[in-house]
Amino acid sequence: MERKKIVYRRHDRNEIPLLPPEVRKKTFKEYSLGLGHTAAKDESYRCILCKKPPCQEYKGGYGCPVLGDINLWIEEIQNNNLIGALRILREKNPFPSICGRVCPQDRLCESTCVLTFKDNGQAVNIGGLERFVGDSIRMSGIDWKDPQDPPTGKKVAVVGAGPAGLSAAYFLARKGHSVTVFEALPFTGGVMRYGIPAPRLDREVLDWEISLIEKLGVEIKTGVKVGKDISLEELRNQFDAVFIGVGSGRGKKMGIPGEDLKGVYTAISFLMKVNVDYVDDMLAPETDIEVPKNKKVAVIGGGFTAADCVYTSIRLGNETHLVYRRTRETSSARQEEWDHLADEGAVLHWLTQPIEVIGNDKGEVVGLKCVRMELVPDEKGGRPRPKPVEGSEHIIECDAVIMAVGQGDNPLAYKDVPGLKIDKWNNLSTVDSKYRTNVEGVFAGGDVVNGGDTVVVAVRHGRDAAEAIHEYLMTGEWKYEKEE
Ligand code: FAD
Ligand code: SF4
Numbered sequence: 001m002e003r004k005k006i007v008y009r010r011h012d013r014n015e016i017p018l019l020p021p022e023v024r025k026k027t028f029k030e031y032s033l034g035l036g037h038t039a040a041k042d043e044s045y046r047c048i049l050c051k052k053p054p055c056q057e058y059k060g061g062y063g064c065p066v067l068g069d070i071n072l073w074i075e076e077i078q079n080n081n082l083i084g085a086l087r088i089l090r091e092k093n094p095f096p097s098i099c100g101r102v103c104p105q106d107r108l109c110e111s112t113c114v115l116t117f118k119d120n121g122q123a124v125n126i127g128g129l130e131r132f133v134g135d136s137i138r139m140s141g142i143d144w145k146d147p148q149d150p151p152t153g154k155k156v157a158v159v160g161a162g163p164a165g166l167s168a169a170y171f172l173a174r175k176g177h178s179v180t181v182f183e184a185l186p187f188t189g190g191v192m193r194y195g196i197p198a199p200r201l202d203r204e205v206l207d208w209e210i211s212l213i214e215k216l217g218v219e220i221k222t223g224v225k226v227g228k229d230i231s232l233e234e235l236r237n238q239f240d241a242v243f244i245g246v247g248s249g250r251g252k253k254m255g256i257p258g259e260d261l262k263g264v265y266t267a268i269s270f271l272m273k274v275n276v277d278y279v280d281d282m283l284a285p286e287t288d289i290e291v292p293k294n295k296k297v298a299v300i301g302g303g304f305t306a307a308d309c310v311y312t313s314i315r316l317g318n319e320t321h322l323v324y325r326r327t328r329e330t331s332s333a334r335q336e337e338w339d340h341l342a343d344e345g346a347v348l349h350w351l352t353q354p355i356e357v358i359g360n361d362k363g364e365v366v367g368l369k370c371v372r373m374e375l376v377p378d379e380k381g382g383r384p385r386p387k388p389v390e391g392s393e394h395i396i397e398c399d400a401v402i403m404a405v406g407q408g409d410n411p412l413a414y415k416d417v418p419g420l421k422i423d424k425w426n427n428l429s430t431v432d433s434k435y436r437t438n439v440e441g442v443f444a445g446g447d448v449v450n451g452g453d454t455v456v457v458a459v460r461h462g463r464d465a466a467e468a469i470h471e472y473l474m475t476g477e478w479k480y481e482k483e484e
Contacts, residue, residue, distance in 0.1 A: 009046045010121030014039040016128050021343040025314050030202040031340075032101070035125070040132040044077035046115065047124045054112040055126060064109045065456045066092045066099075066463065070126060077129060083142070085133045090146055092463070094170040094213055095163060097138065097205045099456050100131025102196060104334045108456070138208045145215055149176035154473040157182060157239040159226045159413050162190020163455045164446025165245030166213055167462025168469070172243075173216035175470045181218060182235070184225040184282055184412075190247055192455060194272045194283075195305065197312050225282065227412040236441060241469045244437075244444040245462060248427055248451055250408040251284045254300065258357030259403070263365035265289055267305045267404035274312050282412060292400040293317050298368045300324070300354050301404030302331035307338070309402045310346050320346050321396055325353040325373055325386050349396070351375070351386060357401050367395040407452060417442070427451055432481035435465035440478045443469055 017033045018024065024031035035043060053071045057063045064070065069088050076085035089096040103109075105127040110116075113123035137144060154177045158165045161183035169179045187193055188210050192201065214220065226232055226246075235242050251266025253259045269284035270291060279287040294317040299309040302324035313320040324331060328338055328350050342348060351373040358367040372392035375384040409426035421430040421438045428437060428444040429451070435443045445461030447453065472478060 006048050008048065008115060008118075008121070010115050010119055013046065013122040013125055014043040014128070015125070018340070021340075021345070024199065025344040028198050028315055031199050034135055035128045035132045037136075040077065040129060043125050043129055044074050047071065047074040047078075048114065049075050049078075050114055054114060055109040055124075057112070062108065063112050065454070065460045067460075068092050068109075068130075070109060073133065074124070074126075074129060077133065082133055082136050082140075086137050086144075089130065089133060093456070093459050094167055095209050095455065095459060096130050097134025097209055098163075098192060098201060099459070100127045100129075100134060101201055101205070102192075103127055103454065103456050104332075106334055106336070134209070135205070138205070144212055146170075146174060146212065148174050148216055151178070152176040152473065154178065154241075155180070155239045156241045156243065156469060156473075157235040158243045158245060159232070159235070160184075160190060160245040160247060160446070160448075161188040161210075161220055161222070162245055162247050162446060162458065163192060164247070164448075164458035164462045164465075165190070165243065166210065167459040168243045168245060168443075168445065168466045169218045169462075170213045170216065171463050171466035172469060173213070173218050175466070177470070177473065179218045180239070181220040182224045182226050182230070183220060183222045184246075185276075185280055186223050186278065187276060188220055188222060191249060194276050194278075195249070195268070195308065197271065197275055197308050199311055199315065200308070225412060227414065227416065232414055232417050232442070236439075240473055241441045241443065243435075243462075243465055243469060244414055244428065244442065244448060245446045245458070246410060246413045246448050248407055248409055248425075248447040249283050250410045251403075252406065252408045253285075253403045254354070254405050256354060256356055258359055258365075259401075261357055261359040261365050262363050263292070263400040264357055265400070265402050267299075267301070267309050267402055268407065270309060270402050271305070271312060274316070283410060291316060295319075295399040296397060297321070297400045297402060298323055298354075298396050298398040299402045299404055300368075301406075302326060302328075302333065303404065303406075304333050305407075306331075306404035307333040307341065309404050310341050311344075313402070314341070314344050314346060318400075321349060321398065322346055323349045323352050323354055323368065323370060323396065325351065327351060327375065330383075353386070353388065354401075355393070358395060365399055365401055367397050368401055369393060369395050407447075410448075414444075425451060430482065434468035434471075434481070435461060436468065436472075436478070436480050438480045438482070441472070 110123035251268030
């Protein structure tokens, strides 16, 4: 049969409509409205259904971390078969509606789309389509249930109900194992609930995708701190295998003068307080905080967390400044987020390094002292590095400072396990290629292993670990591959 001629539509991408800045900055509703049916169908036709799609490989940090069959599920949209599209998506990822929203597609799958190879072409809106499939099925009222193998009689404990733990639970339950998840906080979702704010991720979406995991019989026990309420050793005795997916989410500060003043918060304390009105000392040093409203706020950092603090602060009525020591291009949040935030009125200070929080005689924050930076070539041939510009000290007036400068270790669950190899950051990067720790029957994945990455990478860890746990449960074979 003659092959249909491929038409490259490089320049007519269907973008997702947004609530106008003046409207969205006054509400905690999701501000990105999603693709409607007509736009989604048209966008699906932009995909040329590559035979060897670069978008679904994962190399050097580009492509799709879960190796999604992107050409196959987009073809199902072309065929008006959204149920088929979701089936394909869920074979690799239990959170397509969430990843469609929060993945940095511009540097993952979409960065490798063949439409971008020539003439400044625009990638297929893979994230928009992924979200469209999940949202359409959720809102159709279909009683969705994933296929599941017959029960194996094996029991697995999962520690942590973030994306890594829930992904492991999902894939293990699909294999027929009985799974119990132990979660320290009074709610599920990990960072997806207490970190990422509702304007970027509608809670109905989060609840729905988690409910589909529970539908497979996964039991989630919230409010149980492993390492305090029950030990990991006890879990090892009660279950056939244990997966540790506790993240690496403890809020931290920068170590500059003045950071103990009233009005200086870690990003995690601030976001937890606003998102779930509950701040837990396991993750956040300041549990009793009053969030700034209608004030002036400076947020320090350049990643997802910093962007989320800025979104949240603006919605609380604050004049909000972002301060980052590098450039916008080297920041790790989605580039479009900075545009959205600037449209909402955020003042973005790139190449600006905070050096001191300034206080008044009552111990309250009144400003953030900063120095401007310039990029200079790296002597060792690495990427240009920021260097302070002499005499460029200046003060950004503010009443509160939020430090979104990365998160630290939270080893409560595993620190007392005899003989367990823990790395110098108190994390478990010590796992081998099958996510096995050096203690038999104990696996780990997600941020606790890589120190902090993305939701979709945590999902992949959970999936691969589930595969390895299944193999262990079925064969009883155990060999930790890293050198002792
Ligand atoms: P977590 O999500 O941290 O989940 C770990 C869970 O384990 C938590 O629920 C925790 O309470 C629980 N736990 C910890 N200790 C114990 C214990 N002792 N006993 C029982 N339970 C325990 N990534 C993206 O892809 N896109 C984004 O837009 C994005 N935005 C982000 C915004 C913020 C504010 C932050 C902090 C991160 C963001 N990330 C984003 C990164 C992403 O959220 C993480 O990489 C991902 O959540 C890691 O998943 P995880 O399951 O390993 O850990
Ligand atoms: Fe090819 Fe782009 Fe479609 Fe992927 S999204 S299959 S790279 S056209």
